[in-house]
Amino acid sequence: MNERLFGIHGAALTLRSERMGVIASNIANAATPGYKARDIDFNAALDARISAARGAASDPRTGMVWRTPTMPSLDGNTVELSREQVAFAENAVAYSATLSFVQGRVNTVTRALKGE
């Protein structure tokens, strides 16, 4: 039902929200020794979600990847603050875009229901 109403955008919005949490975790652990930065490969994760919604078996953690640092640091931490900032901003914009698609869809359906 969810998939028929919102198409790809329902799963995409959930995934964007999860990715925001993952990147925020990286930002929070910028000074933790030995912390390995993570990220979600959006395409792979979205494909997995959609095939899961259609009934195929898939691991909910598909698409989780470790970040490769440009320059490894001595304490084993792989967070690069500038990269995390850019990723966070990019993800926030994409979230807004997906949200407006969902909103548009809701508006369309509402108008159809009201019969205006």
Add this chain to the structure above:
Amino acid sequence: MPDRAPMTMFSLTTRAMSAQMVRMNAATSNLANAGSVSSTEAGAYRPIRAVFAVELDRASGLAGVTSSGLVRSEAAATKRYDPSHPLADADGNVFEAAVDETAEMVEIMDSARQYQNLVQALQTAKQLMLETLRSQ
């Protein structure tokens, strides 16, 4: 305590901000004690440093941060010959705290930047959440 509750963006940022606060307080204490002297080597102030650890929340997949403790630096106090000093020992030596002011300043600046980053991330996340809530 909400320890049992799953971690949200808000609790994640709160914890990380508290951890940065501990780190900044430790560096400030070190700066405040720079130049303090003692009559014995053991009594000299030794710089403290906050150590962070990851706090993984399996329910939400978020990784918070907690300050797992304060560690005293092993740096030896600087011995200075100053017989006129009221705290000088029998040989006329005083022991000065081994605080590296520059390193502490850098630590404070780094911590302040990360704190700022957290606030900004939370602001963006909050704004997106509100937008999602307001959409009809």
